[in-house]
Amino acid sequence: MKIDTKKSPLENLGTDALVVFVAQKSGRNSDRNPEAKNNPKAKEEKKDAKNGSSKAYVEGVSKALQAKIQSAIDDGSLSGAANETVLFRDAGLAGARHLLTVGLGDQKAFGHEKLRQAAASAVTALKGTKAKTVALALDSLPHNSIGADLTVQALTEGALLADYTFNEFKEGREAAKGIETFSIVSSQKTKAFDSGVEAGTILAECVNFARWLGDRPGNRMTPTILAEETIKAAKNTKLKVNVWDRSRIKQEKMGSFLSVSLGSSQEPKFIIMEYNGTSSSKRPLCLVGKGLTFDCGGISIKPSAGMEEMKYDMCGGSAVIAAMLAIARLKLKVNVIAYVPATENLAGPAANKPGDIVIARNGKSIEVNNTDAEGRLILADALVYACEQEPAMILDAATLTGAMVVALGNTHTGFFTRNDKLAAKIEEVAEASGEWVWRMPLTDYHVKDMKGTYADLSNISASKGAGSATAAGFLEQFVDKEIPWAHFDVAGTAWHVGDRLPYCPRKGASGVMVRTFVEMAKTFE
Numbered sequence: 001m002k003i004d005t006k007k008s009p010l011e012n013l014g015t016d017a018l019v020v021f022v023a024q025k026s027g028r029n030s031d032r033n034p035e036a037k038n039n040p041k042a043k044e045e046k047k048d049a050k051n052g053s054s055k056a057y058v059e060g061v062s063k064a065l066q067a068k069i070q071s072a073i074d075d076g077s078l079s080g081a082a083n084e085t086v087l088f089r090d091a092g093l094a095g096a097r098h099l100l101t102v103g104l105g106d107q108k109a110f111g112h113e114k115l116r117q118a119a120a121s122a123v124t125a126l127k128g129t130k131a132k133t134v135a136l137a138l139d140s141l142p143h144n145s146i147g148a149d150l151t152v153q154a155l156t157e158g159a160l161l162a163d164y165t166f167n168e169f170k171e172g173r174e175a176a177k178g179i180e181t182f183s184i185v186s187s188q189k190t191k192a193f194d195s196g197v198e199a200g201t202i203l204a205e206c207v208n209f210a211r212w213l214g215d216r217p218g219n220r221m222t223p224t225i226l227a228e229e230t231i232k233a234a235k236n237t238k239l240k241v242n243v244w245d246r247s248r249i250k251q252e253k254m255g256s257f258l259s260v261s262l263g264s265s266q267e268p269k270f271i272i273m274e275y276n277g278t279s280s281s282k283r284p285l286c287l288v289g290k291g292l293t294f295d296c297g298g299i300s301i302k303p304s305a306g307m308e309e310m311k312y313d314m315c316g317g318s319a320v321i322a323a324m325l326a327i328a329r330l331k332l333k334v335n336v337i338a339y340v341p342a343t344e345n346l347a348g349p350a351a352n353k354p355g356d357i358v359i360a361r362n363g364k365s366i367e368v369n370n371t372d373a374e375g376r377l378i379l380a381d382a383l384v385y386a387c388e389q390e391p392a393m394i395l396d397a398a399t400l401t402g403a404m405v406v407a408l409g410n411t412h413t414g415f416f417t418r419n420d421k422l423a424a425k426i427e428e429v430a431e432a433s434g435e436w437v438w439r440m441p442l443t444d445y446h447v448k449d450m451k452g453t454y455a456d457l458s459n460i461s462a463s464k465g466a467g468s469a470t471a472a473g474f475l476e477q478f479v480d481k482e483i484p485w486a487h488f489d490v491a492g493t494a495w496h497v498g499d500r501l502p503y504c505p506r507k508g509a510s511g512v513m514v515r516t517f518v519e520m521a522k523t524f525e
């Protein structure tokens with residue numbers, strides 16, 4: 001699907017489907033409007049608000065179109081609720097075969113996330129219609145405080161994210177082509193529209209790339225394939241990609257990372273990506289991602305039910321790789337480095353055994369008391385190496401603990417940092433990206449639980465509970481205190497099992513954290 005913008009009257013489009021927004025007025029406006037007292041329409045709205053009902057309305061379209069939609073509102077078949085879609089097949093309009101309305105909900109509760117979701121809902125609703133060309137009537141969008149570029153960007157992102165499918169191993173995959181062009185149409189077009197489409201397309205394509213890396217099964221996304229695909233994707237960008245093999249990882253004294261790879265015949269890879277978008281004197285942002293291409297738990301083997309989902313255990317890594325691609329394609333004026341330790345965690349004859357002691361790159365010894373707590377083992381060495389580059393900040397993403405899913409479910413990504421300033425910044429950039437994050441505790445108590453009996457550290461906690469925080473406490477032992485660092489546990493958000501988000505309407509990788517990491521990179525410009 002290609003997104004473009006057009007300046008055209010709706011009647012002249014000749015499109016397969018026209019999408020029109022319908023919002024709701026709750027009527028509360030009239031309380032603040034002095035003219036409202038003598039205005040019967042406002043009185044009516046006030047009554048609706050009291051009754052708890054919201055009034056749907058449509059604007060910025062021809063009288064004929066407005067009347068058509070209004071009659072559906074009047075007979076109660078269209079409410080304008082957020083993400084509601086109503087399809088008028090063969091609607092008899094000039095310039096469009098079908099008409100689709102998409103609800104925005106309360107006109108006052110307006111943000112870019114609402115637009116992302118509305119565009120996604122429209123694309124999903126049109127999937128069954130065989131429409132090849134779609135036009136979105138931007139003039140029907142109620143006035144809001146979001147700039148034109150961000151409006152168009154959010155709509156672009158939503159449409160492209162909803163269009164993603166993972167069918168490459170299904171029969172008839174070539175034939176299953178959906179919408180070809182999705183045009184954002186308005187009576188006034190500015191340059192901001194095109195920059196919005198460009199930024200939104202880059203972000204969505206990179207999120208979809210992260211999803212594709214995650215959705216591919218373990219046998220088709222080994223550490224070697226992950227590294228090759230990263231190199232391929234980085235072609236024609238300013239990204240430098242360097243991949244270390246097993247012998248280099250060993251030579252670099254990454255004994256903790258290496259130990260996890262020993263149970264598998266697949267060679268581990270340490271993927272390094274570098275982007276220099278500004279003067280080399282500027283300290284880089286550093287991203288680190290867990291790249292476990294399949295996690296069976298090792299000798300401390302996982303139960304078989306649901307184990308297939310552990311192909312997603314590289315989603316922290318794929319988010320980092322995709323965020324780097326987006327940063328490079330957006331040509332941000334920042335320096336960023338990324339590290340993705342990639343391996344399988346299997347139970348082969350040379351695998352870690354419970355009780356084994358391994359030595360990380362910083363010399364700390366670790367008792368591997370549960371071979372399934374392998375993510376922290378591979379991240380430990382990557383974090384030590386990241387600190388050696390003296391970055392301005394380190395952010396890591398990992399599907400680290402099942403406990404994270406217990407704590408926050410599938411809505412919010414939990415993040416851990418002791419740095420309040422960084423926490424506030426993360427909340428701000430996540431808000432701008434539309435991804436949900438929630439700060440979790442990280443204290444000396446959690447660190448104390450990770451002390452080893454026979455080594456400096458144990459890879460599992462000595463006490464029950466707070467498994468995500470103790471994991472973060474373990475990781476902290478590999479990060480220099482002076483470097484602002486935050487850890488994102490994406491165990492509950494890296495893939496979706498249902499249709500919670502309109503732009504992730506299927507089971508599969510979500511590409512979470514790509515947008516937040518890009519947004520964070522922007523703050524370094």
Ligand code: BES
Pocket residue numbers: 295297313370372373374375399400401402403405459460461467491492
């Ligand atoms: N990859 C898993 C964590 C995970 C579980 C992510 C479920 C997403 C959904 C990780 O390697 C793991 O197995 N962690 C263990 C740690 C425990 C042994 C301390 C866990 O959470 O059970």
Ligand code: ZN
Pocket residue numbers: 295297345371372373374375
């Ligand atoms: Zn594990």
Ligand code: ZN
Pocket residue numbers: 292295313372374375399400
């Ligand atoms: Zn894992």
